[in-house]
Amino acid sequence: MPAANVHVSPETHFEIDPQALIDAHRAERNGGPMVVGYYHSHPDGEPHPSATDQAMASGDGRIWAILGKRGMMLWQDDPLRFHALSYEVVEV
Numbered sequence: 001m002p003a004a005n006v007h008v009s010p011e012t013h014f015e016i017d018p019q020a021l022i023d024a025h026r027a028e029r030n031g032g033p034m035v036v037g038y039y040h041s042h043p044d045g046e047p048h049p050s051a052t053d054q055a056m057a058s059g060d061g062r063i064w065a066i067l068g069k070r071g072m073m074l075w076q077d078d079p080l081r082f083h084a085l086s087y088e089v090v091e092v
């Protein structure tokens, strides 16, 4: 689900609207969709975790989808570092 970037420097950083996160986790606890991860974009860059992304990551094991100027990659936020994940797009 889309959420506002509430960081004071949204051009170079992101911070998911805390209320949106709370709402998503609350909905999950009440039987809604599982919060598997987060997404954001690097409009002028690569779809790899930036140094800032790595510094801000919690290591909670969730999936980060990062959209770059040449596509999207999925990463798992493991405690020590991000791991690239493969994915397949299927029609439903």
Ligand SMILES: [Zn+2]
Residues within 6 Å of the ligand: 040, 041, 042, 048, 049, 050, 053, 066
């Ligand atoms: Zn990033």
